[in-house]
Amino acid sequence: MDVVTLLAAVLVNALLMSLALVVSVGLRARSGLQAWQFMLLGQAVGFGLLIAATLASPRLLATLGVMALSASASAMVLTSCRFLGRAAPRRALVAMPLGLGVVHAAVFADEHLATGFTNLAIGAQILWGSLLLLRGAGRVRWRWLCGVAGAANGLLVLARAVLVLGWPEIYPRFIAPHPLNFASLMLLNASLVLGTMGFLLAHRDEAEQALVRLASLDPLTGLLNRREWMQRAGRALGAARATDAAGDAAVLMMLDLDHFKRVNDEHGHPAGDEVLKLAGEVLRGELRASDLVGRYGGEEFCLLLRHCEPEAFGRLDARLHQALRRRCEASLGFTADFSAGAVRVQSGESLEAAIARADDQLYRAKRAGRGRTLHADGVL
Secondary structure (H helix, E strand, O other): OOHHHHHHHHHHHHHHHHHHHHHHHOOOOOOHHHHHHHHHHHHHHHHHHHHHHOOOOHHHHHHHHHHHHHHHHHHHHHHHHHHHOOOOOHHHHHHHHHHHHHHHHHOOOOHHHHHHHHHHHHHHHHHHHHHHHHOOOOOOHHHHHHHHHHHHHHHHHHHHHHHHHHOOOOOOOOOOOOHHHHHHHHHHHHHHHHHHHHHHHHHHHHHHHHHHHHHHEOOOOOOEOHHHHHHHHHHHHHHHHHOOOOHHHOEEEEEEEOOHHHHHHHHOHHHHHHHHHHHHHHHHHHOOOOOEEEEEEOOEEEEEEOOOOHHHHHHHHHHHHHHHHHHHHHHHOOOOOEEEEEEEOOOOOOHHHHHHHHHHHHHHHHHOOOOOEEEOOOOO
């Protein structure tokens, strides 16, 4: 087997994997797999142009091939950023292939300098994407699989750059039947396969996390939905009872937005949705990480405030009223407020019984004129 045949194998493999991604999982706009497909296509186009450069127009086709391979390495960095949820340095990723193409064309007459600089630049790009994945990878399997495969390939590309720049007399030409060229192309082929497998695992993990969010979160406010809140609150109270913790220190609060139907009628349903979103933001911003908050249904919210002392509850309630009025006034041009009822969960009391008592206090608050929080004995 010669080097050109191996190059052709890499080209075909990249094209087939790119096609398999489209057929098996489809491609969402701006997804990590979309960026990885661009990486595979860049590999195929780049090596196709390098093969063509051995037959005609070597300067032009080789320069375009080098730019395609650099763009492929940029796509790998973009893939890593998207799966890690990081902002990608788009200008740098675009500038690298363009700059490399200019330099390669300028020094093309010096084969060793052109080859060495090209491998140095592309190897650095590959290592950049790999290090993004490996840094803080922990026990995330797909990050190790993709990161190690990419790092091995990047180090071999850099080794070629060091060899051609330091010892040009022993460096084999790119298509020469040399063990370094064979090893490099075989490792590249393996890294493409392993990288595709790893990012497919990442895509699966993303899909599973999305299903969990869909099943547990209210899509409008981003808070826990009623089912998930009930389950978590029940477990929290059960754990407190099992460990003889001070379960009576927990406060359960039911909160209902005032005159919500009037908001929809006078300002439209989009404004009503925005009030709900702002209420969710206020609740998330003011509560502690140990507290549980969910959307109970409609314009009603439920809160379980663990280890909540009377003074702390009074301050929290005042902040919630003030923050919601201020946020709605600033964002929508009108104020919104809420009525609420609160009870301290009694020892051995079920979650459902505590909710019923808090609802009674909520209805009292509505009958008393709304815009206030009423509570049973022991809350304040």
